[in-house]
Amino acid sequence: MMTLEELEQDALKRNIPVMQKEGILFLIEQLQERKATSCLEIGSAIGYSAMMMTTHVEHLCVETIELDEQRYLEAVRHIHEHGLEKRITIHHDDALTFQTDKLQFAPYDCLFIDAAKAQYQKFFEKYVPFVKKNGIIIVDNLDFHGMIFDIDHIKNRNTRQLVKKIKRFKDWIFQHDAYDVEYYAVGDGICVIRRKDEQ
Numbered sequence: 001m002m003t004l005e006e007l008e009q010d011a012l013k014r015n016i017p018v019m020q021k022e023g024i025l026f027l028i029e030q031l032q033e034r035k036a037t038s039c040l041e042i043g044s045a046i047g048y049s050a051m052m053m054t055t056h057v058e059h060l061c062v063e064t065i066e067l068d069e070q071r072y073l074e075a076v077r078h079i080h081e082h083g084l085e086k087r088i089t090i091h092h093d094d095a096l097t098f099q100t101d102k103l104q105f106a107p108y109d110c111l112f113i114d115a116a117k118a119q120y121q122k123f124f125e126k127y128v129p130f131v132k133k134n135g136i137i138i139v140d141n142l143d144f145h146g147m148i149f150d151i152d153h154i155k156n157r158n159t160r161q162l163v164k165k166i167k168r169f170k171d172w173i174f175q176h177d178a179y180d181v182e183y184y185a186v187g188d189g190i191c192v193i194r195r196k197d198e199q
């Protein structure tokens with residue numbers, strides 16, 4: 001069985017995108033501060049962040065959705081090896097079409113969006129109704145390796161399109177009437193979003 005540290009290193013070697021150390025520690029801190037007991041994660045990959053969250057935040061249960069079958073199967077194996085089956089529920093599905101009546105721990109103290117970056121707004125709109133009124137939504141990778149600040153100089157067309165979509169989400173959420181957004185230059189850029197009527 002690999003330790004979480006080894007799992008992270010192994011994922012990086014295989015080009016499996018897992019949350020940067022600084023980012024995951026920030027997320028854990030947010031969950032600890034609010035004594036969160038439930039978190040819905042969109043994008044499990046091999047289960048690294050879900051396992052980091054549950055092993056560092058007392059009483060937290062994570063429900064997570066992963067589209068890729070190989071990654072899902074690997075996550076199931078790691079979760080089992082670490083004996084975290086009771087704390088982590090993983091669904092193999094496309095979060096965009098996932099039937100939300102299958103959600104087990106809703107409403108959540110935290111929604112953590114870490115899947116296909118071009119779809120952030122869709123994930124947000126679909127899953128925000130399952131967040132507690134005073135809960136938080138955390139979105140990672142909003143700087144896209146700094147490229148978001150210099151879109152015109154991105155040569156690759158696909159990358160440029162993707163970065164534009166991330167920027168569109170960022171602009172949309174920052175201007176939203178119903179939400180307050182705090183931006184943190186941690187890891188690859190993280191936003192913590194809260195409902196305005198619950199401050």
Ligand SMILES: C[S@@+](CC[C@H](N)C(=O)[O-])C[C@H]1O[C@@H](n2cnc3c(N)ncnc32)[C@H](O)[C@@H]1O
Nearest residue numbers: 017018019043045048049066067094095115116
């Ligand atoms: C950045 S990785 C997640 C990393 C993970 N949260 C961690 O830090 O350990 C993003 C994952 O989202 C998955 N994904 C992409 N689109 C998805 C979708 N529509 N529904 C569910 N998962 C999706 C990808 O297959 C990928 O494994």
